[in-house]
Amino acid sequence: MKIGLIGLGKMGLNLALNMQAHEQVAVGLDLKSANLAAARQHGLATATDLDDLLAQLPAPKIVWVMVPAGKATTAVIQQLTAKLSAGDIVIDGGNSYYQDSIQHAKQLAEHQIHFLDVGTSGGQAGARQDGNFMIGGDKATFKQVEPLFKAIAAKDGYLYTGPAGSGHFLKMVHNGIEYGMMAAIGEGFDVLQNSPYHYDNAAVAKVWNNGSVIRSWLMELAENAFDADGNLDQIKGTMHSSGEGRWTLDTALDQHVATPVIAMALMERYRSLSDDTFTGKVVAALRNQFGGHAVDHE
Numbered sequence: 001m002k003i004g005l006i007g008l009g010k011m012g013l014n015l016a017l018n019m020q021a022h023e024q025v026a027v028g029l030d031l032k033s034a035n036l037a038a039a040r041q042h043g044l045a046t047a048t049d050l051d052d053l054l055a056q057l058p059a060p061k062i063v064w065v066m067v068p069a070g071k072a073t074t075a076v077i078q079q080l081t082a083k084l085s086a087g088d089i090v091i092d093g094g095n096s097y098y099q100d101s102i103q104h105a106k107q108l109a110e111h112q113i114h115f116l117d118v119g120t121s122g123g124q125a126g127a128r129q130d131g132n133f134m135i136g137g138d139k140a141t142f143k144q145v146e147p148l149f150k151a152i153a154a155k156d157g158y159l160y161t162g163p164a165g166s167g168h169f170l171k172m173v174h175n176g177i178e179y180g181m182m183a184a185i186g187e188g189f190d191v192l193q194n195s196p197y198h199y200d201n202a203a204v205a206k207v208w209n210n211g212s213v214i215r216s217w218l219m220e221l222a223e224n225a226f227d228a229d230g231n232l233d234q235i236k237g238t239m240h241s242s243g244e245g246r247w248t249l250d251t252a253l254d255q256h257v258a259t260p261v262i263a264m265a266l267m268e269r270y271r272s273l274s275d276d277t278f279t280g281k282v283v284a285a286l287r288n289q290f291g292g293h294a295v296d297h298e
Helices: 010-021 033-041 050-055 071-083 098-109 123-128 139-152 166-193 201-208 217-228 244-255 260-272 278-291
Strands: 002-006 025-029 062-065 089-092 114-121 131-137 153-162
Touching (some): 050 071, 071 089, 089 139, 114 139, 114 166, 166 278, 201 217, 244 260
Parallel strands (some): 002 062, 089 114, 131 153
């Protein structure tokens, strides 16, 4: 399968390499020349502009959009609406708000262009190998591109979730849960850091990740972060957020569903913008480990 991939940042490039490793052909496009150069260094095909990208794709054309959620994604969708033909397929694999995805699906449908909203999880490592995908949209369209997801996902690592918006809705809730899990890990290590004992944080994370009830990939990432900086002295405890936790909380409030853990995790992220805590350091380190998100340095 040959597809166009718009956005060759830390997630997009790894997705393209994942596709390449599984005999799927990705033609990349990015506004940054450095990202295009990095793709070419890995043997990936690239395009000079959107017209060039589309000219390299067979019909029906499949375009995977992997750019920041919000205005950037909407702008790309608008450009594709004007240039694609009936029967072509647009995949939004970013962290778009599900209501935006519903609107994008309607906009494209007016031109008989199909749309899939795909929640993508697993961080950069998952994008590169054994990804995790939550896929909303028309079921027949999903079936048409299912071989692509089967090739690049972990075993049992993709799910058709229902109509447009459902994929990004599921990813939104996933990220809300992630907020709470990371906050609990950070708070636990904060208690250890302030205890009368001198724990080796990397060793603690390692033992907790081998046979304990709280073993997880996040704990493995905590071990990696502590191996590199035992007390996280080199980073600030500023916990940035990219929106999904807020969207999850807003939705829960609309539904009158109690989500106190997610709510407090979000509030702590906002608090961390002014107060430095060891909890914040751990969460900032975890976000950097799985997603390559920037950290603030001391």
